[in-house]
Amino acid sequence: MSRIKAFRFQWSDAWKNIDEGYDSILETSDNGDVILKFLVNTKPFDVILTDKEHTFIDKMIFLKKWNNMEYCNSWFCDGNMWSLDFIYDNTMIRSAGTNGYPKEFPYFLHILHQIYHLPYSDIDKSYSDHIKQHIKHTKITENTEISNSAIYYL
Numbered sequence: 654m655s656r657i658k659a660f661r662f663q664w665s666d667a668w669k670n671i672d673e674g675y676d677s678i679l680e681t682s683d684n685g686d687v688i689l690k691f692l693v694n695t696k697p698f699d700v701i702l703t704d705k706e707h708t709f710i711d712k713m714i715f716l717k718k719w720n721n722m723e724y725c726n727s728w729f730c731d732g733n734m735w736s737l738d739f740i741y742d743n744t745m746i747r748s749a750g751t752n753g754y755p756k757e758f759p760y761f762l763h764i765l766h767q768i769y770h771l772p773y774s775d776i777d778k779s780y781s782d783h784i785k786q787h788i789k790h791t792k793i794t795e796n797t798e799i800s801n802s803a804i805y806y807l
Contacts, residue, residue, distance in 0.1 A: 655707040659740040660689055664776055666733050667751070671695065673775035674733070693772045700769045706741075712764050713739065715757055716746050723796040724750035726787050733776060753791030759784055 657679060665674040677691040689700040702709050716739060726732075732752035739746040748755070765771040780787070 655710045655742055657687060657702065657706050657710065657739075657741045659738055661736070661738040663737075664733065664735040664774070666776070669734060673779070675774055675776070689769075691771060693774050696772075698772055700765075700771065709769075710741050712768065713761075716748075716761070717744065719748035719755055719757075720746045721795055721797045722748050722755070723794050724748070724753035724755055724791045725794070726751070726753035726790045726792065728752075728790045732787075733780065749796075750791070752787060753793075754784060754788050755791075755793070756788050758788070 660677065660679040662675060662677045663669075663671065665671045665676075671692060672695055675691060675693055677689055680686075680688045680690050682688075685703065687702040687706055689702060691698045691700065716737070719737065734749070734751050735754075736749040737746065762777065766773060766777075
């Protein structure tokens, strides 16, 4: 059975202020509960994955191609930043962006919102109309040293 060892998704303004965005972390309890704990506009929201980890992993399998990739768009200043750390089984995915996104980013958000009912953040509302333009001007570089906040996993 597939196991999620770590998950952290952050999407904030350029100063890493999450008041209008997301921050998340994986929580596993001693009794086996698996929960993605989100802050959406600083309000808590839980995505319960207990006994559903394999389904979540299957839906997110496309994220593998984001590993060690950095997405930047220098056409925009003072925009936003995002990062993703996702570790499951023997797979580690680390990716980040500054005003730039992978082409599948809207699909990633769609899964979180439509399947797992994650509330929309203010940053979603601000950038949803502009993401296609951001994607169009995104420069993708491989960066095997992507360094985000510390992430701990089992």
